[in-house]
Amino acid sequence: MFPCKFFVSRFLTRDYRARLPSRVVELVVRNSCHCMTCIATSSLSFGETSEKIFLSGDNYKVWKELILLHLGCLDLDYALRKEEPPVPTTASTPAEIALYERWERSNRISLMLIKSRIRASIPGSIPDKEKVKDYMQAIDEQFASLDKSLTSTLMAQLSSMKYTGTKAVREHIMQMRDIAAQLKSLDIEITDSFLVQLILNSLPSQFGPFKITYNTQKEKWSVNELLSMCVQEEGRLNFEKGEGSNEAHIVTNTNKQGHKGKKQEE
Numbered sequence: 378m379f380p381c382k383f384f385v386s387r388f389l390t391r392d393y394r395a396r397l398p399s400r401v402v403e404l405v406v407r408n409s410c411h412c413m414t415c416i417a418t419s420s421l422s423f424g425e426t427s428e429k430i431f432l433s434g435d436n437y438k439v440w441k442e443l444i445l446l447h448l449g450c451l452d453l454d455y456a457l458r459k460e461e462p463p464v465p466t467t468a469s470t471p472a473e474i475a476l477y478e479r480w481e482r483s484n485r486i487s488l489m490l491i492k493s494r495i496r497a498s499i500p501g502s503i504p505d506k507e508k509v510k511d512y513m514q515a516i517d518e519q520f521a522s523l524d525k526s527l528t529s530t531l532m533a534q535l536s537s538m539k540y541t542g543t544k545a546v547r548e549h550i551m552q553m554r555d556i557a558a559q560l561k562s563l564d565i566e567i568t569d570s571f572l573v574q575l576i577l578n579s580l581p582s583q584f585g586p587f588k589i590t591y592n593t594q595k596e597k598w599s600v601n602e603l604l605s606m607c608v609q610e611e612g613r614l615n616f617e618k619g620e621g622s623n624e625a626h627i628v629t630n631t632n633k634q635g636h637k638g639k640k641q642e643e
Contacts, residue, residue, distance in 0.1 A: 432495045437520040438562060441513075444494060448487055456484035456509045484509050528563045531556050535567075538579050546611045550576055550604045573603050580607070583614055 432440045448454040461484070465474045487509040495503075503519055506512040535556045540549045553576055557567040577588055587610045591598065598606065 430494060432499060432516075437516075437524070440494070441516075444491060448490070453483050453487050453490070456480050456487055457513065460510075461508065488512060524563055528560065528565055531560050531563075532565070535560070535575060538575075540580050542581070546580075546607045547604060549579070550600070550607060553579065554600055569599055570597055572600055573598060576600070576603060576607075584610060 430436075430440055430443045445454065445457070448457065459480060462473070462477045462480055463469075465477050469477075491509065491512065503512075504515050506515055535553060538549075538553055538556075540546060554572065557572050560567055577584075577591065580588065584607075587606070591603075591606075
């Protein structure tokens with residue numbers, strides 16, 4: 378397997394090697410992978426950020442992407458891509474033996490690596506398999522139902538959210554946008570215009586005139602534009618509420634003073 382152009386042009390320079398972790402250089406020297414970019418990527422994914430890629434139940438999609446990236450970079454994903462070749466016999470050719478040994482090594486090391494990146498509380502619920510492709514399929518099936526359950530929960534939460542005024546309207550909208558982003562990661566696309574309507578429906582009656590203004594306009598707002606407009610409307614409502622409180626306070630003081638004057642006259 379020939380090294381890639383990146384390896385030839387960059388790794389051979391001494392200053393570039395000096396900027397890499399020693400374990401990365403060691404992997405390249407041992408020829409574990411032909412691509413320097415892949416080695417660096419996998420090293421960073423499973424070194425400095427290793428705590429972020431343990432399968433814990435709610436990070437399955439990200440975990441799987443990183444696992445496949447890592448195995449691909451280290452050229453260990455062969456058993457995931459190819460079926461098991463025939464077991465060598467005395468009549469097998471050197472090429473057939475080499476092919477099987479490649480598959481067996483990929484299968485064995487991939488299984489060990491994947492299992493080492495699963496939280497201790499999870500493996501018991503995943504049927505053990507001898508082939509890494511079957512094991513990954515078992516994990517897929519295990520978490521497919523969890524994805525459906527999470528999708529249902531998020532959809533119900535998003536459609537029933539109401540702005541109560543206990544927090545800023547900005548925080549409320551950003552929370553709804555975050556839920557929409559989570560649904561997108563579960564392959565449920567929430568369009569910008571639909572999310573805008575959900576946000577408007579979640580606003581209380583005090584925002585009634587604001588909603589009418591939006592509905593009478595021809596142009597549609599993006600979520601960011603709606604957020605900005607809602608923050609301005611919230612400020613206006615708070616200002617009017619403060620003005621109303623000041624007027625009520627003045628009227629109350631005036632009534633008290635008038636009543637006190639009458640008593641003095643008596």
